[in-house]
Amino acid sequence: xxxxxxxxxxxxxxxxxxxxxxxxxxxxxxxxxxxxxxxxxxxxxxxxxxxxxxxxxxxxxxxxxxxxxxxxxxxxxxxxxxxxxxxxxxxxxxxxxxxxxxxxxxxxxxxxxxxxxxxxxxxxxxxxxxxxxxxxxxxxxxxxxxxxxxxxxxxxxxxxxxxxxxxxxxxxxxxxxxxxxxxxxxxxxxxxxxxxxxxxxxxxxxxxxxxxxxxxxxxxxxxxxxxxxxxxxxxxxxxxxxxxxxxxxxxxxxxxxxxxxxxxxxxxxxxxxxxxxx
DNA sequence: CCCAAGTCCTGGTTGC
DNA sequence: TGCAACCAGGACTTGG
Numbered sequence: 001x002x003x004x005x006x007x008x009x010x011x012x013x014x015x016x017x018x019x020x021x022x023x024x025x026x027x028x029x030x031x032x033x034x035x036x037x038x039x040x041x042x043x044x045x046x047x048x049x050x051x052x053x054x055x056x057x058x059x060x061x062x063x064x065x066x067x068x069x070x071x072x073x074x075x076x077x078x079x080x081x082x083x084x085x086x087x088x089x090x091x092x093x094x095x096x097x098x099x100x101x102x103x104x105x106x107x108x109x110x111x112x113x114x115x116x117x118x119x120x121x122x123x124x125x126x127x128x129x130x131x132x133x134x135x136x137x138x139x140x141x142x143x144x145x146x147x148x149x150x151x152x153x154x155x156x157x158x159x160x161x162x163x164x165x166x167x168x169x170x171x172x173x174x175x176x177x178x179x180x181x182x183x184x185x186x187x188x189x190x191x192x193x194x195x196x197x198x199x200x201x202x203x204x205x206x207x208x209x210x211x212x213x214x215x216x217x218x219x220x221x222x223x224x225x226x227x228x229x230x231x232x233x234x235x236x237x238x239x240x241x242x243x244x245x246x247x248x249x250x251x252x253x254x255x256x257x258x259x260x261x262x263x264x265x266x267x268x269x270x271x272x273x274x275x276x277x278x
Numbered sequence: 279c280c281c282a283a284g285t286c287c288t289g290g291t292t293g294c
Numbered sequence: 295t296g297c298a299a300c301c302a303g304g305a306c307t308t309g310g
Contacts, residue, residue, distance in 0.1 A: 119308050268282090
């Protein structure tokens with residue numbers, strides 16, 4: 001499940017190889033992943049554009065193309081974005097665009113940029129002049145944003161909803177999903193069911209530190225591969241070996257040995273330690 | 279049949 | 295009282 005660290009891993013890899021390259025013909029488009037753009041429009045406007053750079057906002061990747069055109073991509077829950085060489089299997093590819101070199105006679109390039117997503121939760125938006133307008137609803141980036149613990153405390157104060165539910169709200173902070181929410185709350189020693197507004201100043205401070213640190217761990221280990229996540233080169237990350245809470249219900253807490261419990265919060269499976277997390 | 283989960287939507291509630 | 299913000303839960307999707 002691509003959350004901020006997985007998306008950042010993919011962005012970094014693509015940023016190393018894509019800028020300066022030119023998009024060729026659109027080889028495949030599944031209209032199910034498009035939003036606000038027709039299949040023909042995409043196929044008509046991408047060829048010939050060069051990729052200038054790749055940015056990230058929360059879980060979204062924004063590709064800036066020549067001519068003030070932007071591709072805003074969300075990987076959903078099983079999506080990946082890869083540079084593939086040769087014919088290769090098509091399988092779950094929802095969108096594939098041929099890649100050409102910017103200069104020279106490379107019209108017969110055999111590489112392609114592919115958006116692969118078995119469950120069709122991912123979305124691709126094409127806009128002119130600015131990235132997709134939906135991004136303005138996002139809060140500051142959870143990892144790189146310039147928010148502070150004081151700001152977070154103020155933001156949580158008025159909220160009665162559970163702290164985990166609020167961490168999952170992209171309009172509060174962008175980038176945290178179910179896996180990192182469980183890891184962050186475990187690291188902070190906070191019960192995921194606690195009302196967000198009930199956290200004391202010291203607890204919010206610990207929470208803020210845990211958000212930065214745990215996301216940083218994820219980025220450093222190139223993401224978390226539970227079921228199908230792979231980076232832009234098709235490699236797995238290794239954060240899954242560092243999980244202390246997510247998916248560990250029924251197993252022993254790495255800190256105190258208690259059995260981790262499972263509850264459902266915001267419709268999501270949630271694992272926590274009843275002794276360490278208060 | 280249940281579970282996985284990110285985002286959007288809905289209907290009901292809260293509080294300023 | 296009016297209305298915006300808030301909140302919980304469901305829909306969507308496919309594979310294990």
